[in-house]
Amino acid sequence: MTDGRVEVLLTGASGFLGHYLLAELLAYPNVRCHVLLRSPMSASAVRLDGLLADIGLNLSALIAEKRIVPVEGGLPDSLSGVDFSGIDVVLHAAGNTTFHANGSGEPMKTNVDGTRAMLTLAADAGVDRFVYVSTAYVCGEQVGHLPEAFYPTLPPVRNDYEHSKWEAERLVWEWGGQQGVATICRPSILFGDSRTGRASAMKGLYLVAKATEILARAMDSGRETDRHQIPLRILGRSDATCNVVPIDWAARQIAGIAMKPAIESSVYHVTNPDPPTHDEIKCWLEEYFDIAGGRFSGAKWPLQDANHYEDLFYSLGNICLEYFRHGLTHESRCAASVLGGHRLLDREAFFRCMKYAQATNWCRSRSEAEVFPAPIRNVDSKWYFESFLPESVPLSVVAKVNELTAIVRYTITGSDGGSWVSRFDRGRLVETQSTPATLEPEFEYRLSCEDLADVVTCHRPLQDVFFHGSAEMFGDVERALKMVPIIGEFIKEFPVVDRECPVPVC
Amino acid sequence: MLIETAITEENVRIQGQDRMLEGILSYPNDGACSSALIAGPHPFLGGDMRNNVVSALLKALVPQGVVSLAFNYGGVGGSEGGPTDWPAVMSNFWKDGTFAEESDWIEDTRSAVAALRQWCDLPPLLIGYSFGCWAIVSNLQELRASAIVLISPNFKQHAFDQLSECSAPLLLIHSDSDFTCSLSEVVAWADSIREPRKRVQLAAGEHFFRGHEAKVSGTVLDFLKGHNILWTD
Numbered sequence: 001m002t003d004g005r006v007e008v009l010l011t012g013a014s015g016f017l018g019h020y021l022l023a024e025l026l027a028y029p030n031v032r033c034h035v036l037l038r039s040p041m042s043a044s045a046v047r048l049d050g051l052l053a054d055i056g057l058n059l060s061a062l063i064a065e066k067r068i069v070p071v072e073g074g075l076p077d078s079l080s081g082v083d084f085s086g087i088d089v090v091l092h093a094a095g096n097t098t099f100h101a102n103g104s105g106e107p108m109k110t111n112v113d114g115t116r117a118m119l120t121l122a123a124d125a126g127v128d129r130f131v132y133v134s135t136a137y138v139c140g141e142q143v144g145h146l147p148e149a150f151y152p153t154l155p156p157v158r159n160d161y162e163h164s165k166w167e168a169e170r171l172v173w174e175w176g177g178q179q180g181v182a183t184i185c186r187p188s189i190l191f192g193d194s195r196t197g198r199a200s201a202m203k204g205l206y207l208v209a210k211a212t213e214i215l216a217r218a219m220d221s222g223r224e225t226d227r228h229q230i231p232l233r234i235l236g237r238s239d240a241t242c243n244v245v246p247i248d249w250a251a252r253q254i255a256g257i258a259m260k261p262a263i264e265s266s267v268y269h270v271t272n273p274d275p276p277t278h279d280e281i282k283c284w285l286e287e288y289f290d291i292a293g294g295r296f297s298g299a300k301w302p303l304q305d306a307n308h309y310e311d312l313f314y315s316l317g318n319i320c321l322e323y324f325r326h327g328l329t330h331e332s333r334c335a336a337s338v339l340g341g342h343r344l345l346d347r348e349a350f351f352r353c354m355k356y357a358q359a360t361n362w363c364r365s366r367s368e369a370e371v372f373p374a375p376i377r378n379v380d381s382k383w384y385f386e387s388f389l390p391e392s393v394p395l396s397v398v399a400k401v402n403e404l405t406a407i408v409r410y411t412i413t414g415s416d417g418g419s420w421v422s423r424f425d426r427g428r429l430v431e432t433q434s435t436p437a438t439l440e441p442e443f444e445y446r447l448s449c450e451d452l453a454d455v456v457t458c459h460r461p462l463q464d465v466f467f468h469g470s471a472e473m474f475g476d477v478e479r480a481l482k483m484v485p486i487i488g489e490f491i492k493e494f495p496v497v498d499r500e501c502p503v504p505v506c
Numbered sequence: 507m508l509i510e511t512a513i514t515e516e517n518v519r520i521q522g523q524d525r526m527l528e529g530i531l532s533y534p535n536d537g538a539c540s541s542a543l544i545a546g547p548h549p550f551l552g553g554d555m556r557n558n559v560v561s562a563l564l565k566a567l568v569p570q571g572v573v574s575l576a577f578n579y580g581g582v583g584g585s586e587g588g589p590t591d592w593p594a595v596m597s598n599f600w601k602d603g604t605f606a607e608e609s610d611w612i613e614d615t616r617s618a619v620a621a622l623r624q625w626c627d628l629p630p631l632l633i634g635y636s637f638g639c640w641a642i643v644s645n646l647q648e649l650r651a652s653a654i655v656l657i658s659p660n661f662k663q664h665a666f667d668q669l670s671e672c673s674a675p676l677l678l679i680h681s682d683s684d685f686t687c688s689l690s691e692v693v694a695w696a697d698s699i700r701e702p703r704k705r706v707q708l709a710a711g712e713h714f715f716r717g718h719e720a721k722v723s724g725t726v727l728d729f730l731k732g733h734n735i736l737w738t739d
């Protein structure tokens with residue numbers, strides 16, 4: 001610290017939580033933030049610029065004023081250019097939110113190896129405060145009242161993500177014992193801004209909302225059932241709670257914790273003291289989307305005897321209901337910041353978030369596409385066909401092409417390729433199987449990973465890739481051709497805009 | 507005389523019946539011997555003025571002294587128009603391959619020929635590819651053509667009766683493996699249409715002639731030279 005100035009090294013600034021953290025840190029007039037941005041830094045800076053502009057900050061001006069110092073680097077291996085000397089606090093919020101290891105080494109690589117690398121460099125430079133953003137769900141399947149304390153043994157974690165976050169916590173805690181003061185912040189599920197409804201990423205609870213919109217849209221297009229008597233089984237207990245916190249509140253708490261002088265290592269739960277129950281969320285969703293009829297059920301996922309509406313609702317997969325938990329509460333010093341009688345997420349705040357989600361097409365608006373001007377070369381085809389299409393097709397214009405009934409195979413060649421077969425029934429994407437598939441396709445598109453990336457990011461029309469490029473059509477070519485404009489319209493409505501394909505996150 | 511000449515390609519606007527269309531006008535800088543309108547495939551089947559066959563024809567014809575125009579039908583690329591109730595239109599098209607307002611694209615073709623006439627008063631050669639075949643043949647009553655070229659016409663989907671109303675030289679190019687019809691069907695259909703006509707069957711081009719575009723354009727050039735529409739060497 002020089003002249004009262006606090007030098008903070010922030011990782012993950014270009015993420016959902018990170019850019020809010022940056023804004024909160026900058027609200028402290030004596031703070032200068034060194035932000036770690038991944039290579040190519042120009043592209044990361046363009047994205048950060050867009051995110052900050054949305055919340056009223058000007059990146060160029062802040063750089064000119066030396067309030068923000070961009071630093072190029074990546075976890076775990078590309079930190080050699082990062083200067084830790086003179087840093088007072090490291091706020092490590094970068095993380096990989098892949099639930100299940102997929103062969104790329106993630107989420108362990110970023111979360112565990114990356115945190116280890118950050119801790120080593122911080123120790124070498126004599127940094128004495130390290131704040132780590134973990135997750136409230138590092139507790140795994142534990143229930144009861146969870147203390148704000150490090151879990152000395154691995155909790156009964158449910159996925160690789162939780163495991164990696166606990167491993168990282170362990171490293172941070174050990175560092176605290178030997179090198180300086182370690183602080184672990186455990187936010188629960190991050191939701192939209194309580195004031196504006198804004199969110200720059202929509203996963204978790206947003207998927208439940210999106211699934212509800214799919215049902216509502218099906219009702220709009222005149223199915224025979226009364227929209228207020230939809231026979232839908234909701235898998236779970238009505239009194240289980242969903243511990244969501246607004247992103248602005250969570251960021252303010254974490255920044256506050258990081259800025260507060262600390263003399264000993266500690267753990268904070270950044271959780272909602274009065275989270276909504278399943279039943280409340282159901283009521284809010286029903287009211288917002290003007291549908292009703294769902295009832296809670298003890299049935300198990302996957303439903304063997306799903307009806308048409310359940311097929312639709314669960315077309316987004318097991319929509320994260322595992323994070324609605326019964327009998328789990330958190331000790332939390334942050335809770336004191338919530339005024340009595342005030343709820344962090346109430347009906348009005350929830351509606352604001354829904355409005356924002358719809359207005360931005362669930363975060364996939366064209367304006368966002370403009371934030372990512374460079375062609376994306378790394379669309380994960382498995383993610384695209386198994387997650388993105390099932391999530392997006394029901395919300396797209398394709399769902400209104402009532403006559404569209406077809407079984408299509410997509411074969412993506414190249415090292416990241418694979419083959420998937422999708423069945424459309426009256427505009428609905430009913431199922432997608434990865435091969436070997438039992439479905440018998442009527443026609444097939446075959447294209448390379450690079451062509452897929454060009455096409456789904458709107459950089460090249462599918463017909464162009466076919467007529468002038470290397471893509472092929474097989475089987476009933478006439479139907480394959482007829483489907484091209486339908487796919488084209490879908491891609492215009494739902495372009496892939498993320499620099500890397502997102503994966504489900506808590 | 508073989509014309510080796512510089513070429514200009516212009517993006518042009520074409521006044522359609524009630525909408526503006528976009529086109530590519532390509533011409534040799536040192537004089538022309540003919541003009542050509544190239545009508546491309548069905549807009550709902552990936553048809554646009556940058557289609558591989560359309561592009562190959564432009565590339566081959568212009569250096570031979572042919573002022574050539576390709577255009578986008580309404581609703582394609584930068585051309586105005588297109589279906590308003592897109593899902594309903596697509597549903598119908600998916601069901602039976604029809605689109606009630608296809609006749610608008612016939613109009614567009616007529617407007618494109620009219621525009622071409624304004625830029626070049628030589629009698630036009632009318633070239634249709636796939637759906638474009640029907641678009642030009644449907645206009646034959648009103649268009650005086652120096653020759654007609656039909657490439658992979660979908661005669662099972664559309665009627666070509668108006669062909670008999672025009673006596674200009676006619677070239678039919680088809681592949682030996684087209685998804686729209688069997689080889690015997692296209693041969694029988696070709697035999698049933700009026701004379702004079704020439705039928706050329708290309709091997710392995712399917713309907714799309716991907717990788718065989720030069721064969722298509724070469725066949726067209728030979729035919730035109732045979733009818734003294736192009737300058738010969």
Ligand SMILES: NC(=O)c1ccc[n+]([C@@H]2O[C@H](COP(=O)([O-])OP(=O)(O)OC[C@H]3O[C@@H](n4cnc5c(N)ncnc54)[C@H](OP(=O)(O)O)[C@@H]3O)[C@@H](O)[C@H]2O)c1
Nearest residue numbers: 012013014015016017038074075094095110135189190506
């Ligand atoms: N979202 C939630 O509901 C939630 C809940 C609890 C805890 N958390 C924790 O909060 C943190 C932020 O989550 P988020 O939702 O904001 O995630 P996010 O939107 O995916 O952002 C992740 C951030 O980490 C950066 N990053 C990822 N891998 C990196 C690497 N290998 N090297 C350098 N930077 C890397 C990303 O940079 P790029 O922009 O370059 O990709 C981005 O800035 C994570 O640690 C997560 O575990 C999140």
